[in-house]
Amino acid sequence: MRPATAVIDPAAIRHNLSEAKRRAAGARVVAVVKANGYGHSAARLLPALRAADMLGVACIEEALALREAGAVQRILLMEGVFEPDELPVCARLGFEVAVHEPGQVRMLEQARLERPLIAWLKLDTGMNRLGFRPEAGLEAYRQLKGCPAVAEIRLMSHFASADEPEDPGTREQIRRFAATGEDLGVQRSFCNSAGLLAWPQAHAEWVRPGVMLYGISPLAGRTGPDEELRPAMTLRTGLIAVKEVRHGERVGYGGTWQATADTRIGIAAMGYGDGYPRHAPTGTPVLVNGRPAALAGRVSMDMLAIDLGSQPEAKVGDPVVLWGDGLPAETVAARAGTIAYELLCGVTGRVHVELQGVE
Numbered sequence: 001m002r003p004a005t006a007v008i009d010p011a012a013i014r015h016n017l018s019e020a021k022r023r024a025a026g027a028r029v030v031a032v033v034k035a036n037g038y039g040h041s042a043a044r045l046l047p048a049l050r051a052a053d054m055l056g057v058a059c060i061e062e063a064l065a066l067r068e069a070g071a072v073q074r075i076l077l078m079e080g081v082f083e084p085d086e087l088p089v090c091a092r093l094g095f096e097v098a099v100h101e102p103g104q105v106r107m108l109e110q111a112r113l114e115r116p117l118i119a120w121l122k123l124d125t126g127m128n129r130l131g132f133r134p135e136a137g138l139e140a141y142r143q144l145k146g147c148p149a150v151a152e153i154r155l156m157s158h159f160a161s162a163d164e165p166e167d168p169g170t171r172e173q174i175r176r177f178a179a180t181g182e183d184l185g186v187q188r189s190f191c192n193s194a195g196l197l198a199w200p201q202a203h204a205e206w207v208r209p210g211v212m213l214y215g216i217s218p219l220a221g222r223t224g225p226d227e228e229l230r231p232a233m234t235l236r237t238g239l240i241a242v243k244e245v246r247h248g249e250r251v252g253y254g255g256t257w258q259a260t261a262d263t264r265i266g267i268a269a270m271g272y273g274d275g276y277p278r279h280a281p282t283g284t285p286v287l288v289n290g291r292p293a294a295l296a297g298r299v300s301m302d303m304l305a306i307d308l309g310s311q312p313e314a315k316v317g318d319p320v321v322l323w324g325d326g327l328p329a330e331t332v333a334a335r336a337g338t339i340a341y342e343l344l345c346g347v348t349g350r351v352h353v354e355l356q357g358v359e
């Protein structure tokens, strides 16, 4: 078996969820598990997420997969429905829908459902992605109020820059959301992980943590452990070759890495075909036998090269960690010019998934 494996730790997820609940005491939690639980095999995490009040996904396909896998909670579709015939399925299976667009209001106006739905009216308070501007939102609210298909309306909005505590836009977003929601007396939800961690005044009735459940800090310059979070995924593999390289010799595609002295190079079974970022440059940290080492040259589809200059005893079969336990994905992401979210979601189907502590 090729050793490329994502080791998922359900105990870490459980811990991170309880940390989210502790930080947002009094708020209920929508555990965000879209994109297959940020690449962590959402269906297999359901027992660890039992304490979440709801689950949050992007679309009905994801919700159906979770229901089929035994999810007991109600599930929020955060992009709402795309076609009217999804609404009866939502009503039947306990899915709640975001409503961010006039077409979705019309679908609800025309729907005849056996059981009315909970609609989360999405307000655009400044991100300019999804949602109604506050004035239009009040009009949509009145329309939804008149829909027999709608049992209850809640308000949601999304932060653009909650991860940057200095950004004045967040205060303005909070002000607009409060100004719109105040008089309606409905339940509200604003916070993603960054909002939950950095903007306690915006917790409201529901929070929607995603990335923090997986042990990642969304806050600029910080890592999960800085926030008392435990990384839930360790991406690991093994060395499949070790070779001597002489001073001046070059390594990998394009020969971009050149030995400045006689040294040893380890080849690990992990590449961009597994979701390891091709843009990770020479020097990106990895762990070999739990000790720091660094990428040497370009990442290939199935392999990457590691400078073993600091580990003369390393040999074929030795374990390599690409991120996770002992090496924050945030650090690797920063070196590769991306964010940990993208690394986690990008792990491909070829990588074995192993649940730690679960047979």
Ligand SMILES: *Cc1c(COP(=O)(O)O)cnc(C)c1O
Pocket (backbone or CB within 6 Å): 032, 034, 078, 158, 191, 192, 193, 194, 208, 209, 210, 211, 212, 218
């Ligand atoms: C993905 C998402 C979240 C979770 O965001 P994190 O930054 O991962 O915590 C919350 N709300 C909405 C609407 C989302 O799309």
